[in-house]
Amino acid sequence: MRIAVDAMGGDHAPDEIVRGALLYRASGGAAEIVLVGDPARLHASDGIGVEPATEVVEMGEHPGAALRRRGDTSIAVATRLVREGKADGVVSAGNTGATMAAALLILGRVRGIDRPALCGMLPTTKGGPACLLDAGATMDATAQNILQFARMASRFMERVHGVPSPSVGLLNVGEEPEKGGRIQLEAHELLRGAADIRFYGNVEGRDILHGTTDIVVTDGFTGNTVAKAMEGVLDVMTEGIRRDIFGGAGGKVAALVALPGIRRFRARMDYEPYVSAPLLGVNGVSVVTHGRARARMLKLAIDVAERSIASGLIAALGVAA
C-alpha cells in the first residue's frame, strides 16, 4: 500500500507534514508514503519517497482557477499518482476546495453517486465521533443526493470507524417527520424507505454533539454553515475561558489548581483522532484534514487513509447504486 501526502498543503507545511509522515512510519504504519512537493525541502527516508511538484495552491486561492492555471501543484500531482495507480490514496491538509476539485477532476465520481460529500467529523458527549455531512462539497443538494450521502457515510462509519450499523439522522428544525422545507420532507421519505441504512429520523442542531445519531445528513450549504457556526462558538467560549476566567493573577492561580480538570476537558474535546475524513463519492481515497494540522493530526489522517484503503471503502460506496 502506498499513500501520497501533499507535503506543501496546510498552515504548517512542509515541516509538520513531514514530521507527521515520519510519525506514521515510526508507529508501524503499513503504507509507504510518497511526499509530494518541493524536493529541496523534502527528503526520502525508510518507507518514505519524494515526488516533485513545483507549485502550491494557497489557502485563500480559488481552487478551480488554481488547478486550471497551474498543472504542477502538489495536490494535483499527488492526486494523479492515485489515478495512475502509483498510490492508493492521497492525504492533504491544504486548501479543501482544491483537494475536492482535484479529486473530482482527476479521479472522477464513483459510479452511481451523483454528487460528492465532505464529512465534518465531530466529538460527541457520549464518546466517539459523529459524522456531519455534507460539510460543504455540494451546495444545492437534492433529496436524492442526501440519500446517497447517508449511504456513503454509513459505509464510511462501518468500515473506517468500526461502528456497526451506524444510525443516520436528518438535520431538521424539529423531530416530527412533517418538519422542514421541501428538500427535508422529501429526503425524510427517501431515508425512511432505504433498506441499506439505519434511519433514526429527524435530529436538530443540538443533537449533533450529543451523538444522538452516528451520522447527521444535510445539504452542503447547511452543513458548512452549521459546522462553521459551531466552530465559532467553540472559539469564543475557549477565548472567554482563557481570558475572563483564567486571565489575570487570580485566574492564573485558579488555572494551576484546576489543571487536572482542564486536562480532562481538553481530552474530551480532542477530535484529532477522527477529524480527518475522505471526500465521499470520488473514485479514489482522498482524505481531507484540517489546515492547522500538525504532525500528530497528519499522522492520524494517514491512518484514516490507510483504513479507507484496507477496508475497500471506495468499492463499497458504489454498491447501493
Next chain:
Amino acid sequence: MRIAVDAMGGDHAPDEIVRGALLYRASGGAAEIVLVGDPARLHASDGIGVEPATEVVEMGEHPGAALRRRGDTSIAVATRLVREGKADGVVSAGNTGATMAAALLILGRVRGIDRPALCGMLPTTKGGPACLLDAGATMDATAQNILQFARMASRFMERVHGVPSPSVGLLNVGEEPEKGGRIQLEAHELLRGAADIRFYGNVEGRDILHGTTDIVVTDGFTGNTVAKAMEGVLDVMTEGIRRDIFGGAGGKVAALVALPGIRRFRARMDYEPYVSAPLLGVNGVSVVTHGRARARMLKLAIDVAERSIASGLIAALGVAA
C-alpha cells in the same frame, strides 16, 4: 400603551411571568399590562389587569392544530386583544410556533411583506447584540423573502436597539460573492442592489458571534439549524466547564479562586437584555421570548415590546414595500 402578556406560556408560567410583569411595572415601565390566563392563578394590581383564558398550548404541542381545536388558549386570547385594539402588543414565553401561528392567523401580515421572520438575538464578542434571522419562521425562503428579512431587521435594529444604519451580512459558505447555492447567489445580488439597507456582503457562521455585522440574514431552515447547533455547543461547553474543570474537590477550590473571572465570563455571555424579539412581518407587535424565561427575562421582553410599540416599528416595516 397596553401590553398583553401570555401568563400561561413558558416553563415557569404563570408565577415567573407574573413576577416579570410586576418587575416591569416596579421599574417604571410605561405600559399597562394585561395578564392573560387562568384567573384563579392571576391577580390584578396597580397597572396590571387580568384577562381570562382557560386553555394553554403546551410546549410540545403542534401549534396549528392546537389553535384550530381550542379557541380559548392564552396566546390566542392575548393576540386577539391586539387585533381588537385592546392591547398594543403581546409578549409570550410559550410555544414559539403557537405564538407565530396566532400572530399570522389573527394579526395577518404587514402589507408588502410576503413571509414573516423570527429574530434570533445573540451576544457578540464586540459587545451588543447581533440579529440572526430568519431563525425559523419561513422554511423555503426565496431570495426576495431574504431581502425583505434584511429590510425588516434593519428597521428593528435601528428603532428597538438604537443601532444607526445597521450592517447586514448574508450567511454563506465563504466571503466571495460567487459562493453558495442558487438562493444565496440571487439574494446576494438583491441585497447589493437595495438602497434601504447597508449590505456588508457574505459572512460565515463563525462571524455571527464576532459581530462582523449587526444583522445576519438567511432562510428559516438554515437560521434555525444554525441557532440550535450553536446552542448545542454552548450547552456542551458549559457542562464540560462545570463538570471537568470545576467539578471535584480541586475544581471547587479553583472555582472559588476564579469566581470574579467566572462572573466576568457570565456577564459577557448574558443575552437576556436582547434575547426577546418581535416576530417581524406580522401586522402587530408580537414578542417571542425564551421558554425558560424567568422574571428578569420576561421583564426585558416587555421592554422590547414597549420600544417596538413606541418607535412605530410595525408601520416602518411596510415602508419599503
